[in-house]
Amino acid sequence: MSNILLRGCRGVVTWSPDGDYKVLTNVDILIENGKIRSVEKSGDISVSERECTVIDCRDKIVIPGLVNAHTHSPMVLLRGYCDDLELHEWLQRMWEVERHLDENIVEKASELAIMEMISTGTTAFIDMYFYPHVTAEVAKRFGIRAALGPPFIDVILSPDKVARDLEHFCKVYSEDELIMPIVNVHSIYTCAIDTLKLARDIARENNLLIHIHVSETRKEVFECKQRHGKFPVELLAELGLLSNRTHMVHLGWVTSREIELIRENNATVAHCPVSNMKLATAGFFPFYEMAQQGVNVTLGTDGAASNNCLDMFREMKTAVLLQRNNYWDTRIKAMHVLKAATLGGYKLLRLNGGAIEPGKLADLVLLDADSIYIQPLRVDNLVSNIVYAATGRDVAMTIINGKVVYDRDRDYTRFKERVTELSRYLNQFISKFYGVTF
Amino acid sequence: MSNILLRGCRGVVTWSPDGDYKVLTNVDILIENGKIRSVEKSGDISVSERECTVIDCRDKIVIPGLVNAHTHSPMVLLRGYCDDLELHEWLQRMWEVERHLDENIVEKASELAIMEMISTGTTAFIDMYFYPHVTAEVAKRFGIRAALGPPFIDVILSPDKVARDLEHFCKVYSEDELIMPIVNVHSIYTCAIDTLKLARDIARENNLLIHIHVSETRKEVFECKQRHGKFPVELLAELGLLSNRTHMVHLGWVTSREIELIRENNATVAHCPVSNMKLATAGFFPFYEMAQQGVNVTLGTDGAASNNCLDMFREMKTAVLLQRNNYWDTRIKAMHVLKAATLGGYKLLRLNGGAIEPGKLADLVLLDADSIYIQPLRVDNLVSNIVYAATGRDVAMTIINGKVVYDRDRDYTRFKERVTELSRYLNQFISKFYGVTF
Numbered sequence: 013m014s015n016i017l018l019r020g021c022r023g024v025v026t027w028s029p030d031g032d033y034k035v036l037t038n039v040d041i042l043i044e045n046g047k048i049r050s051v052e053k054s055g056d057i058s059v060s061e062r063e064c065t066v067i068d069c070r071d072k073i074v075i076p077g078l079v080n081a082h083t084h085s086p087m088v089l090l091r092g093y094c095d096d097l098e099l100h101e102w103l104q105r106m107w108e109v110e111r112h113l114d115e116n117i118v119e120k121a122s123e124l125a126i127m128e129m130i131s132t133g134t135t136a137f138i139d140m141y142f143y144p145h146v147t148a149e150v151a152k153r154f155g156i157r158a159a160l161g162p163p164f165i166d167v168i169l170s171p172d173k174v175a176r177d178l179e180h181f182c183k184v185y186s187e188d189e190l191i192m193p194i195v196n197v198h199s200i201y202t203c204a205i206d207t208l209k210l211a212r213d214i215a216r217e218n219n220l221l222i223h224i225h226v227s228e229t230r231k232e233v234f235e236c237k238q239r240h241g242k243f244p245v246e247l248l249a250e251l252g253l254l255s256n257r258t259h260m261v262h263l264g265w266v267t268s269r270e271i272e273l274i275r276e277n278n279a280t281v282a283h284c285p286v287s288n289m290k291l292a293t294a295g296f297f298p299f300y301e302m303a304q305q306g307v308n309v310t311l312g313t314d315g316a317a318s319n320n321c322l323d324m325f326r327e328m329k330t331a332v333l334l335q336r337n338n339y340w341d342t343r344i345k346a347m348h349v350l351k352a353a354t355l356g357g358y359k360l361l362r363l364n365g366g367a368i369e370p371g372k373l374a375d376l377v378l379l380d381a382d383s384i385y386i387q388p389l390r391v392d393n394l395v396s397n398i399v400y401a402a403t404g405r406d407v408a409m410t411i412i413n414g415k416v417v418y419d420r421d422r423d424y425t426r427f428k429e430r431v432t433e434l435s436r437y438l439n440q441f442i443s444k445f446y447g448v449t450f
Numbered sequence: 451m452s453n454i455l456l457r458g459c460r461g462v463v464t465w466s467p468d469g470d471y472k473v474l475t476n477v478d479i480l481i482e483n484g485k486i487r488s489v490e491k492s493g494d495i496s497v498s499e500r501e502c503t504v505i506d507c508r509d510k511i512v513i514p515g516l517v518n519a520h521t522h523s524p525m526v527l528l529r530g531y532c533d534d535l536e537l538h539e540w541l542q543r544m545w546e547v548e549r550h551l552d553e554n555i556v557e558k559a560s561e562l563a564i565m566e567m568i569s570t571g572t573t574a575f576i577d578m579y580f581y582p583h584v585t586a587e588v589a590k591r592f593g594i595r596a597a598l599g600p601p602f603i604d605v606i607l608s609p610d611k612v613a614r615d616l617e618h619f620c621k622v623y624s625e626d627e628l629i630m631p632i633v634n635v636h637s638i639y640t641c642a643i644d645t646l647k648l649a650r651d652i653a654r655e656n657n658l659l660i661h662i663h664v665s666e667t668r669k670e671v672f673e674c675k676q677r678h679g680k681f682p683v684e685l686l687a688e689l690g691l692l693s694n695r696t697h698m699v700h701l702g703w704v705t706s707r708e709i710e711l712i713r714e715n716n717a718t719v720a721h722c723p724v725s726n727m728k729l730a731t732a733g734f735f736p737f738y739e740m741a742q743q744g745v746n747v748t749l750g751t752d753g754a755a756s757n758n759c760l761d762m763f764r765e766m767k768t769a770v771l772l773q774r775n776n777y778w779d780t781r782i783k784a785m786h787v788l789k790a791a792t793l794g795g796y797k798l799l800r801l802n803g804g805a806i807e808p809g810k811l812a813d814l815v816l817l818d819a820d821s822i823y824i825q826p827l828r829v830d831n832l833v834s835n836i837v838y839a840a841t842g843r844d845v846a847m848t849i850i851n852g853k854v855v856y857d858r859d860r861d862y863t864r865f866k867e868r869v870t871e872l873s874r875y876l877n878q879f880i881s882k883f884y885g886v887t888f
Contacts, residue, residue: 091824091839092831096783128822289771290838294778320838321823326764330771333727337772340732345534384566384866385759386529387873388880393530400728400758401529405843428822435825442826450460450475450819450829 014414015064016043020054022381023073023394026368027355033347035391041074043374046414050370071382072408075398076366077135077375078324079357081282082261082312084141086121088128089438090317099229099291106317107168109445110142117441118143122150124434125322127427130156130418132323132404133377136361138223138259140196145181148191155417157190159221159361164211165198171207175214182218189413192361197224200244201232212253221257228262229293245270254279259360261312264288264295271301280308280360285334286327287314299335300343310356311349323404324353332399346399378409452852453502454481458492460819461511461832464806465793471785473829479512481812484852488808509820510846513836514804515573515813516762517795519720520699520750522579524559526566527876528755537667537729544755545606547883548580555879556581560588562872563760565865568594568856570761570842571815574799576661578634583619586629593855595628597659597799602649603636609645613652620656627851630799635662638682639670650691659695666700667731683708692717697798699750702726702733709739718746718798723772724765725752737773738781748794749787761842766791770837784837816847
């Protein structure tokens with residue numbers, strides 16, 4: 013039965029044409045063939061129960077699926093590992109372990125990460141890690157959308173090998189419903205100029221998104237300016253890597269001129285507030301200036317090693333908090349980050365989702381309207397309470413491409429048992445480097 | 451049966467004499483008459499099951515109870531209300547509603563707040579709100595510790611009335627096991643100098659803690675300096691309000707000289723990172739300088755209207771994140787905030803708790819060691835994963851004064867049903883001012 017009727021949804025959050033959010037109450041949502049067929053006043057849609065699965069949503073809030081616009085999902089393996097280091101030293105410690113990874117470890121870690129993501133309302137993620145075909149297969153198995161591909165990172169992988177792997181990856185997944193091949197480039201500071209150009213050419217040839225860390229730390233910007241005479245975004249523009257198919261992550265140390273370049277080229281950006289704060293990269297991601305100029309701002313958790321969770325609800329809250337602390341005012345509101353995490357993410361992936369209206373992809377999250385932690389709930393405080401009070405634990409169900417990929421009542425216990433096995437397995441590996449297992 | 455044996459605890463987090471944390475594995479904790487009687491290698495404590503309740507803790511992590519060192523618990527009523535305003539305008543809107551409160555509303559709101567607190571591992575809270583005797587009774591009913599009393603706030607209540615109410619409050623609760631009367635003073639900017647002196651005298655006479663908001667905003671500091679010629683902490687010192695029985699909250703705009711005064715007087719401080727960020731008060735709570743100088747730093751959520759949750763796990767994470775963003779380095783670590791939230795809180799309340807060793811109060815929190823969201827879990831990443839990955843939702847049981855006040859399996863569904871009733875009731879009240887109820 014591929015059709016679903018979400019009957020009597022207490023509240024539905026979506027977007028108005030004027031850019032503000034809107035809340036619909038007491039509506040039915042009909043899902044057919046992976047898409048939203050109709051959104052009507054409850055009772056107006058008549059379906060035979062033989063034709064579709066009816067889900068009682070009288071105690072549910074429905075929001076568009078959340079897109080984690082930057083992560084390294086298998087890094088759940090390194091959750092809590094060397095947690096109190098600053099970025100560049102921390103990165104060395106991560107690489108030290110990562111050199112010993114194999115497909116098996118990445119598979120187990122991907123599984124753990126994806127269970128965390130779908131059970132907390134993430135419907136798509138943009139990933140950068142080793143053995144992406146392994147993560148892609150796990151994503152397909154669980155039914156979550158993933159944009160990924162082998163990463164250019166000269167300090168670890170030869171660029172020719174990455175190019176060959178990427179070519180193969182594209183062939184395998186070019187027509188996939190859930191998997192989107194992208195060109196992952198770790199950063200300017202870990203790739204030679206020739207590697208950056210190679211990545212650019214492959215992206216152009218195949219019309220792929222380039223996903224790259226940019227201006228995460230002051231050190232990185234300083235060294236880029238010293239080495240190349242340009243700020244990072246300027247360098248990317250000069251090399252032809254800046255286009256409407258470029259997705260830049262972090263941008264904590266970006267200049268006004270670079271923001272202009274981003275806008276002129278219609279590139280997209282991802283803000284990862286928790287990771288930036290935890291790794292003490294400081295800086296200031298100019299959320300308001302970007303959004304004001306029409307840049308598509310998205311939100312990501314980064315890897316669990318620098319967060320340490322993949323819960324987009326927690327990320328949304330921290331994004332508002334950090335920006336208010338930056339600007340010394342409340343110009344960034346709950347609505348802005350919810351939009352970045354939903355509509356922004358789908359726009360980045362060029363998918364027709366992130367809103368709840370007929371014709372959109374049926375990527376939806378059902379929250380418990382009667383959760384202890386978001387009361388008293390009303391129409392006027394719904395978006396506030398979703399962003400500031402809810403967490404992924406309030407998710408009752410996640411629907412992707414019209415399929416129920418997570419139903420807490422059905423899946424939670426099963427997930428928990430599987431996670432215990434995975435955790436034991438991953439700890440056997442990590443204990444070789446450090447750490448005492450219980 | 452008042453004795454409890456926590457058998458085979460997988461991991462126990464407590465403090466070493468050198469100030470660092472330590473993790474014990476596979477231990478039994480025996481609780482007798484509200485106190486921890488012994489902590490031994492599992493199997494070494496022999497008790498007859500008739501003498502005590504045995505709780506299987508092989509899949510549990512045990513940590514000391516969390517103290518919410520600053521909140522306005524009944525403000526859960528205003529969760530999500532006027533969420534995007536800055537402090538001083540926001541405060542006006544809060545007061546507008548608060549003028550219409552009655553005991554009934556405060557009772558219902560206290561109940562909602564306390565269910566949230568005990569189900570997320572809070573074992574004691576320092577509260578400032580109207581009708582504190584109502585909140586005190588609810589706290590007693592649920593078995594949570596509360597330090598509270600009527601607030602001096604000249605803009606709303608006459609100081610003489612507050613003094614009389616406080617005298618009565620002290621009489622009622624002076625010998626209470628769970629309730630600790632304190633002198634609540636809203637702030638310098640909402641009280642006359644004479645009111646501050648009155649509060650000081652009552653505190654001295656009865657040896658009570660003074661709990662006051664100080665230097666939350668730049669505006670407040672500026673106006674204090676203009677009006678009184680002194681910075682806020684200097685003014686409090688001059689008026690004799692600064693002592694080892696003074697608990698100051700926020701301190702986002704404090705000077706070095708004021709930190710010295712705090713240290714010299716052995717006063718305690720509470721950091722409320724989420725509230726400060728959400729209300730965009732900016733500034734910089736100097737966590738490191740305070741802790742370095744030996745000031746007892748504690749942690750609070752503030753009211754749910756400016757947070758919007760009372761989950762101390764989320765507060766701990768944000769405290770590290772904000773401080774790392776402030777200092778541009780990782781000097782503030784997971785361990786520091788866990789200590790502030792446990793040991794620091796008990797020290798503030800002059801209670802012998804916040805650590806897990808014989809003789810300490812049996813205020814404990816049991817977390818699921820097999821939670822999906824904190825894997826892979828090991829001894830070396832335990833504190834990290836508690837602070838950065840766990841939330842209050844990982845709490846399986848909360849024990850206060852040797853009693854199980856929350857057992858998720860027993861209480862969660864019951865709480866949820868009660869919360870639905872409370873929410874409906876509170877929304878009827880709040881809808882008079884604003885808002886559409888579902």
